[in-house]
Amino acid sequence: MTDIATSLNNAAASETPEGGIRWGLVLDHAILIAGSLFMLLPVFLAFMTSTHEAVTVHTEGVQYLPGDQLVANYSTVLFDGIGFTGAVNGTTMMMNSMILGFGFAIGKIIVAMMAAYAIVYFRFPLAELAFWAIFVTLLLPLEVRILPSYEIVRKMGLINSYTGLIVPLIASATATFFFRQFFKTVPDELVEAARIDGAGPMKFFIDILVPLSRTMIAAIFIIMFVYGWNQYLWPTLITTNEDYFTLVRGIKQIIQVWVGAQIPEYSQAMALAVLAMLPPVIVVVVFQSWFIRGLTESDK
Amino acid sequence: MAQVHIDRVSKIYSGTQRAVNDISIVIPDGEFVVLVGPSGCGKSTLLRMVAGLERITEGTISIDGRVVNALEPAERDIAMVFQNYALYPHMKVYDNMAYGLRNRGMPKAEIDQRVREAAKTLELERLLERRPRELSGGQRQRVAMGRAIVRSPKVFLFDEPLSNLDAKLRGQMRVEIRKLQRRFGVTSIYVTHDQVEAMTLADTLVVMNNGVAEQVGSPLDVYKRPASTFVAGFIGAPAMNLIDADVSDDGSAATVGGAVIAPLEHSAILEPGHAVTLGIRPEHLRRAGANEKAEIELVVSAIEILGADTLAHGQIGAGGPGKSNLIARLPGTTRLEVGSKLPLAIDRSAIHLFDRETGRRIVSDKASQTEVTPRARLAAV
Ligand SMILES: Nc1ncnc2c1ncn2[C@@H]1O[C@H](COP(=O)(O)OP(=O)(O)OP(=O)(O)O)[C@@H](O)[C@H]1O
Numbered sequence: 001m002t003d004i005a006t007s008l009n010n011a012a013a014s015e016t017p018e019g020g021i022r023w024g025l026v027l028d029h030a031i032l033i034a035g036s037l038f039m040l041l042p043v044f045l046a047f048m049t050s051t052h053e054a055v056t057v058h059t060e061g062v063q064y065l066p067g068d069q070l071v072a073n074y075s076t077v078l079f080d081g082i083g084f085t086g087a088v089n090g091t092t093m094m095m096n097s098m099i100l101g102f103g104f105a106i107g108k109i110i111v112a113m114m115a116a117y118a119i120v121y122f123r124f125p126l127a128e129l130a131f132w133a134i135f136v137t138l139l140l141p142l143e144v145r146i147l148p149s150y151e152i153v154r155k156m157g158l159i160n161s162y163t164g165l166i167v168p169l170i171a172s173a174t175a176t177f178f179f180r181q182f183f184k185t186v187p188d189e190l191v192e193a194a195r196i197d198g199a200g201p202m203k204f205f206i207d208i209l210v211p212l213s214r215t216m217i218a219a220i221f222i223i224m225f226v227y228g229w230n231q232y233l234w235p236t237l238i239t240t241n242e243d244y245f246t247l248v249r250g251i252k253q254i255i256q257v258w259v260g261a262q263i264p265e266y267s268q269a270m271a272l273a274v275l276a277m278l279p280p281v282i283v284v285v286v287f288q289s290w291f292i293r294g295l296t297e298s299d300k
Numbered sequence: 301m302a303q304v305h306i307d308r309v310s311k312i313y314s315g316t317q318r319a320v321n322d323i324s325i326v327i328p329d330g331e332f333v334v335l336v337g338p339s340g341c342g343k344s345t346l347l348r349m350v351a352g353l354e355r356i357t358e359g360t361i362s363i364d365g366r367v368v369n370a371l372e373p374a375e376r377d378i379a380m381v382f383q384n385y386a387l388y389p390h391m392k393v394y395d396n397m398a399y400g401l402r403n404r405g406m407p408k409a410e411i412d413q414r415v416r417e418a419a420k421t422l423e424l425e426r427l428l429e430r431r432p433r434e435l436s437g438g439q440r441q442r443v444a445m446g447r448a449i450v451r452s453p454k455v456f457l458f459d460e461p462l463s464n465l466d467a468k469l470r471g472q473m474r475v476e477i478r479k480l481q482r483r484f485g486v487t488s489i490y491v492t493h494d495q496v497e498a499m500t501l502a503d504t505l506v507v508m509n510n511g512v513a514e515q516v517g518s519p520l521d522v523y524k525r526p527a528s529t530f531v532a533g534f535i536g537a538p539a540m541n542l543i544d545a546d547v548s549d550d551g552s553a554a555t556v557g558g559a560v561i562a563p564l565e566h567s568a569i570l571e572p573g574h575a576v577t578l579g580i581r582p583e584h585l586r587r588a589g590a591n592e593k594a595e596i597e598l599v600v601s602a603i604e605i606l607g608a609d610t611l612a613h614g615q616i617g618a619g620g621p622g623k624s625n626l627i628a629r630l631p632g633t634t635r636l637e638v639g640s641k642l643p644l645a646i647d648r649s650a651i652h653l654f655d656r657e658t659g660r661r662i663v664s665d666k667a668s669q670t671e672v673t674p675r676a677r678l679a680a681v
């Protein structure tokens with residue numbers, strides 16, 4: 001692995017020719033390691049806690065050592081009914097979150113690319129105004145418009161549907177802005193060469209602009225997938241039917257169950273939280289390598 | 301292959317600025333025309349109007365007898381090579397060349413045949429699977445040429461295609477472009493601000509200035525008979541010496557501050573006292589022999605030794621009202637010293653005369669008789 005090779009080289013380089021140690025480098029690494037531990041510790045604790053019985057967690061708090069309920073807890077959250085009515089399990093919620101995350105990210109990329117394409121490459125009346133109108137909405141987070149949005153979705157009968165979950169959030173000023181900036185860096189000669197080669201607007205977009213944007217698409221995909229995956233407020237409003245619950249919502253649901261003497265399933269909530277972390281991590285790892293490859297293999 | 305007819309074409313940007321002003325040129329089939337001029341003179345704009353990348357404000361452009369003003373670039377049957385090549389970065393060399401043909405719906409087999417043929421001509425066969433970023437500048441240039449060739453267009457358009465290459469490669473590619481153009485016989489328009497490129501490539505040279513075609517003619521004709529002081533100063537290096545002078549009372553000589561500096565053959569058309577600009581190329585000045593009358597005396601202020609030639613910079617008429625700077629190109633064997641006085645003789649036939657007010661060439665009767673008519677010419681307006 002080249003990574004290991006480079007870090008070994010770095011280790012060798014940290015010693016000066018006279019055999020002394022470069023303390024600056026050691027300090028750098030100490031800071032990095034401390035930072036990593038600081039970030040990873042909660043994840044570690046969540047994982048350890050998720051391998052114990054709920055009673056243990058309830059009486060003794062967060063656990064630092066592995067317990068014996070790993071398989072039991074994880075299979076319960078994945079395959080048995082949990083939540084208020086027990087009608088939905090972790091697998092379904094994972095699916096729902098996937099649909100939301102992918103729908104959200106892909107939808108945003110498509111809409112934003114098309115909007116940016118129109119703004120950058122076509123002269124139409126009020127184009128500049130349209131761009132600034134989109135840009136200004138950056139300043140308005142979802143929470144500001146959540147009531148009217150909810151009202152519209154309800155009137156359209158889209159409560160408890162994937163459409164209602166995804167479509168109202170699909171416009172993205174951020175992504176539009178980033179694509180606009182990127183398109184502006186594409187040399188004009190490329191457009192002209194394509195025109196001479198007989199590529200109309202659609203062909204140019206699909207054959208040339210989209211492939212050229214792939215690093216940008218990867219970057220925005222990472223951001224938007226994680227953003228969509230972590231949505232909490234909007235899914236809570238739009239979905240009342242447990243079949244449409246997402247993971248993030250499900251975690252909350254488990255802890256809310258407090259009927260009579262029943263103890264909230266803290267360990268199951270932790271297990272679900274650990275599971276909920278995995279897909280975004282996978283997406284980041286996969287797309288990041290793509291993204292970095294794209295950046296280093298510069299095309300221009 | 302086609303005739304290109306540019307008829308009274310103008311380009312007006314933002315209401316008033318005329319980037320191209322009333323240009324008319326007829327380019328016969330198979331001819332290589334070079335547009336040359338200083339930066340910002342409108343060369344690219346004119347070329348891009350032929351390509352269809354820029355709207356034509358006034359006038360018409362026809363290719364092969366068909367007015368193309370309203371046609372999309374792809375419908376004009378032209379191919380263009382850009383300065384920065386404009387290759388599609390994400391496509392392999394093969395696909396870069398094939399893309400335009402695919403868009404035309406050409407059968408796969410024919411595309412393949414054409415691309416491979418072009419690749420062979422340009423020695424790109426081993427690079428077909430590479431992407432543009434894996435190629436050197438010269439190779440990219442070839443791919444851009446290949447992309448133009450495979451289309452077998454009616455007209456090739458080049459916008460400074462060699463200016464991103466180093467001097468040696470530029471020289472090679474120049475020869476190659478000319479060879480290819482001869483071989484395919486495609487009418488070509490080539491934009492450059494490099495006059496060596498312009499002189500060596502052109503069948504016909506169009507010298508542009510401020511959106512106007514100052515002169516259209518064969519390279520030699522433009523060199524020998526520049527139509528204006530602008531052309532005189534632009535074509536040739538070092539530039540032609542331009543000296544303000546007056547016509548003597550009997551019309552037989554040009555005088556500077558009362559002193560005769562050159563005899564004139566234009567007596568028939570010039571009235572005495574006419575304000576003229578005298579043009580003498582540095583290479584047409586020579587050191588006067590011992591028993592020869594020196595027309596002018598140059599006070600040498602700087603010497604540039606180029607090996608084959610020596611350039612002497614200096615002033616004539618120093619101290620007087622007719623003081624002006626002059627460069628003489630002398631044989632490399634000439635020994636000179638700064639500050640010395642150098643007697644120079646002028647070939648009468650090498651003297652160019654321009655009207656100082658209009659900057660236009662004053663044509664003597666004798667000169668106009670020998671004028672060679674270029675194939676492409678300013679269309680009668
Ligand atoms: N899109 C535009 N809007 C306004 N003016 C323009 C535009 N494009 C070019 N011009 C102007 O038109 C004139 C001619 O430009 P053009 O690009 O044809 O010059 P050029 O002869 O090709 O110069 P160069 O050798 O530097 O490429 C210039 O003065 C330029 O500023």
Ligand SMILES: [Mg+2]
Binds near residue numbers: 343344345
């Ligand atoms: Mg130009």
